[in-house]
Structures are given as structure tokens and as C-alpha cells.
Amino acid sequence: MKKLTSFALIAFLLFISTQALATNKVVIQVSSNDPTTQTIALNNAVNLQKAMGMDNVEIEIVAYGPGLGLLTQKSDQTKRVASLAAQDIKFSACGNTIKKVTKKTGKSPVLTEGVEIVPGGVVRIMELQQQGYAYIRP
Amino acid sequence: MKKLTSFALIAFLLFISTQALATNKVVIQVSSNDPTTQTIALNNAVNLQKAMGMDNVEIEIVAYGPGLGLLTQKSDQTKRVASLAAQDIKFSACGNTIKKVTKKTGKSPVLTEGVEIVPGGVVRIMELQQQGYAYIRP
């Protein structure tokens, strides 16, 4: 009986860890200002959602350094970013980069609607990988 | 005695999960049409095989977007790709990209011998990471 209880407990714990791994989670890094690379990042997110079903995958696009521009209203893609943010793709802008740009240009970049700020882009990407997110760098 | 049984079970389960992690598995992403980047991707695969021994590492090169060209017969590297495919390096071409190219150009790209098609390159890269593959993006 005790063996059974132990076994059930182990099975339960394994089940939990398997679930944690089985969830589809992807972080997509945008650290380049190259328009092609930025477009591919957005396409990658859309393809993942189409393939897995919107409810079966968590996608976060983290932009930092020269990649931050993608998430500002100055980007050619601002409408597409806003639209994707509204359909469950999370966008995170690097707080460190925002501070740097603000200091350099004298004004803070205006982010696209739906974009959130994280303290540091690289720290965020590390943390997401620690939580089991797969990593894509287009 | 029951404690022993439980202990043996736990040890066995830990052993299994350790084994799963210990296997050397690497996915190399090619999403750029830059010839240098593409050459480095192939070199990386060869260096991994040389260092670990061909039987001790599973390597899959996944090409998508502008990187697809590497796996077609139009690539300067088509002979090298075919040769590497014959010596246990797996090449996966993105089905989504193939569809897009076919729609745009009116004809489907001719893949190099030994290259397989996966439904989506990014989905494949995510799945491989979920299976414990390390990720390299040259």
C-alpha cells in the first residue's frame, strides 16, 4: 500500500514536470534593425500560431538594442505589431534600451499599442528559457 | 524493503531523465541567405560530428525563409549538402517557405537529394528544443 502511494506520488510529480515541458512556449528575439529579419520574426510568430492553434502556444517577442525600433510607432510594421498583440502574441520592449535611446535622443520612443516594457530584454529572454521556452533568433 | 523499492524506482526514473539529457542533440538554424552564414552552418555540423564522433551526436539543420536556398539544387553548396546528408546529418526544409516560394515564382524549388520537408521550420525547431536539442544559430 505504501509502495502504491509512493508510486502514485512519483507518477504525479512526473506528470507535472512533463506537462511543464509539453506546453508549447517560444521566445523570439529581435535584436537587429534589419527589416527582413524583423518581418521574419513576425512571420515566425504567425506560423507558430497557425500550426499549433492560438490556444496551444505561448509566444513572446522580445526586442532590444537595434531591434527595439520594431515595437515603436515609427516602425513600418506598427499596425501589424498592434494587430498581433491583440491576437495573443506578447511583445516585450527592453527597458534598458528605452533608457539609452531616451538619453541619447532626448525623448522616449513611443511604443506601439499592446507592447509591454520589461526591465531588461536579455534578462527576460534568459528567464523565459529557464521556464522552458524554446528560443528562436531569426 | 518498500523503501528500497521506492528508492530503486526513483533512481531508475532519474537515470532515464539523465540519459535523455545526456544524448548530444543539436539543431542548427539557417534562416539567412548570406553565403558566409550558410557555410558556417555546414562547418558547425561537421565540427560537431568530428568532435563527438558521428554516432554520438544527432544533428539537424533546419532551413526556412531566406535560408531555404541552401537546401535547393540552385545553391553553390548543393553537392556538400548532399554529401553531408549521406553521412548522417539531417536536413529539413520548411514546408511553409516552399509553398510561399512556389506561389511567388510559379514553380516549386528543387531540393537537394537527401533533404526532407517538414511542415514548418520554426515549429520543427521548437519541437526539437522541447526534445532536448541544443540550438545553434550561426
Place this chain on the structure above:
Amino acid sequence: MKKLTSFALIAFLLFISTQALATNKVVIQVSSNDPTTQTIALNNAVNLQKAMGMDNVEIEIVAYGPGLGLLTQKSDQTKRVASLAAQDIKFSACGNTIKKVTKKTGKSPVLTEGVEIVPGGVVRIMELQQQGYAYIRP
């Protein structure tokens, strides 16, 4: 009682594996000779250290292929690399690349003080990911 022992054992094992995952470890890949990309790699390491605290994150920058230059004394950044190496950021230069460069140019590249040589850059990056390192490719 036996159940309790088993439970304690499982809790202990889970604790150990959680600890292993919880340590902040990041490998940053430099495989490009683009000065901006190389600068971002160094900035990323500094931002990680600032955010987590120097004692709470292990950072290793692995340079290979065209990225090797960053770790040589010919790099514009050689002073910064030496200074970061002295403050607990690990720099690993790819032995395979060093051999290739030496063969091609007739002399071996002079590495910056504090830089270590690993047999293969890509193998090293794979191994670090297997050990739970998050991966960043700027």
C-alpha cells in the same frame, strides 16, 4: 514512516533539480565579425551582471568563426574584453577557428588577456546548453 522517508527523498531530489535549473547561466554566442553585433554581445553580458548581481549569474561568451576576432588583441574592443574577463565574465575562443586562422595566415592570433581556449566553439555552446545555460545570439 516509510512513506514519509520516500516523500522526503523525493522532495530532496526535486529540490536539487530545481536548484540546478534556478541558477542563472547564460552562454552568449559571437560568430559574426560585425562590430555592432560584437558590441551588443558585450553589452548583453554587462546588463545581465547588473540586473542579476555579479554573483548570481554565470556568463560565458563563446566566439568562433568570423567572431573570433573579438577576442584577439587586434579587436577595437580588446581593452573592454580584458576588463570584463577580470570581472567574472568568461571568454572562450574556439580552438578549431584558431587552427584554421593559423594555417591560413601563417601565424596564430594573439588572444586578449583572460581569454581561454576551448577545443571547439560549437561543441562548447552545445555542452553549456546541456548544463542548463540559456542561449543568446545577438
